[in-house]
Amino acid sequence: MTIMHRPSNARGREHLDWLDSRHSFSFGRYYDPRHMGFRSLRVINDDTVAGGGGFPPHGHRDMEIISYVVQGGLAHRDSTGGEGVLKRGDVQAMSAGTGVRHSEFNDSTEEPVRFLQIWIIPEREGLPAAYRQAHVPEEAKRNTLRLIVAPGGQDGALDVNQDARIYASLLDAGTMITHTLDAGRGAWVQVVDGTIEVNGTTLQAGDGLAIEDFANIAIIGVKPSEFLLFDLGAF
Numbered sequence: 001m002t003i004m005h006r007p008s009n010a011r012g013r014e015h016l017d018w019l020d021s022r023h024s025f026s027f028g029r030y031y032d033p034r035h036m037g038f039r040s041l042r043v044i045n046d047d048t049v050a051g052g053g054g055f056p057p058h059g060h061r062d063m064e065i066i067s068y069v070v071q072g073g074l075a076h077r078d079s080t081g082g083e084g085v086l087k088r089g090d091v092q093a094m095s096a097g098t099g100v101r102h103s104e105f106n107d108s109t110e111e112p113v114r115f116l117q118i119w120i121i122p123e124r125e126g127l128p129a130a131y132r133q134a135h136v137p138e139e140a141k142r143n144t145l146r147l148i149v150a151p152g153g154q155d156g157a158l159d160v161n162q163d164a165r166i167y168a169s170l171l172d173a174g175t176m177i178t179h180t181l182d183a184g185r186g187a188w189v190q191v192v193d194g195t196i197e198v199n200g201t202t203l204q205a206g207d208g209l210a211i212e213d214f215a216n217i218a219i220i221g222v223k224p225s226e227f228l229l230f231d232l233g234a235f
Helices: 151-156
Strands: 002-006 012-015 019-023 041-049 054-060 064-071 074-078 083-086 090-095 100-106 113-120 130-135 146-149 164-171 176-180 186-193 195-198 201-204 208-212 216-221 225-232
Touching: 002 201, 041 100, 041 186, 064 074, 064 164, 064 186, 074 090, 083 090, 090 100, 090 146, 146 151, 151 164, 164 176, 164 216, 186 195, 186 201, 186 216, 195 225, 201 208, 216 225
Parallel strands: none
Antiparallel strands: 002 208, 012 019, 019 041, 041 113, 054 100, 064 090, 064 113, 074 083, 074 100, 090 130, 146 164, 164 225, 176 216, 186 208, 186 225, 195 201, 195 216
16 A cells, blocks of 8 residues: 655645646656656646736647646637637546647736646547537535546546546535545645545645555545545556
8 A cells, every 4th residue: 555645835826926836746847756656647747827927829739738727817828729818617638639829817817817737648649639518506516526527538537549548526614525536546635725534634725645556546525625535547
């Protein structure tokens, strides 16, 4: 049985006049060979972009890129024709595949936008580029694990080209939920806000936890919390 705790204050950080980004895994100028990802999960960046700021058009290839908006409005545009403003509860999944260009800007000139940028390595290279977007209401995540990303768009989730499932949850204090982890699979839990306990380990906002060789995962809300759970196949 394996549990690896990744504390919030141990993450890498990129701090600019318009961006405050915390990196759970190596990214950009932050490099730590001990933290290059977990299974197919390659990047989790917790990005806060100041009013008027953003990422100008740039390119990616052969990566599944997911954005989970926590606060504010994120204006997205890409070369597949996908565009719009994502608000809290919105999730987007973009397959960079053979190549895509996109931009992400704060839709407000005054209020910050916060979102989690997630990269998952695809099952193979050279896939077609694609864009998908969905809204997940607060109550659909309340005291449950709501599937938001899954291969084949399982149960109405956004499709992803990898054996990876992402669940979102808003957990009340004192509430426990469980997740069954099938043999050979691993899980990563990322706390967005609040405090939870996962199989006896206390996690606070920004913390991550890798779990392998456990059949069951028990998650308890210590404080009202928001978190993501990644259920990942062998890689």
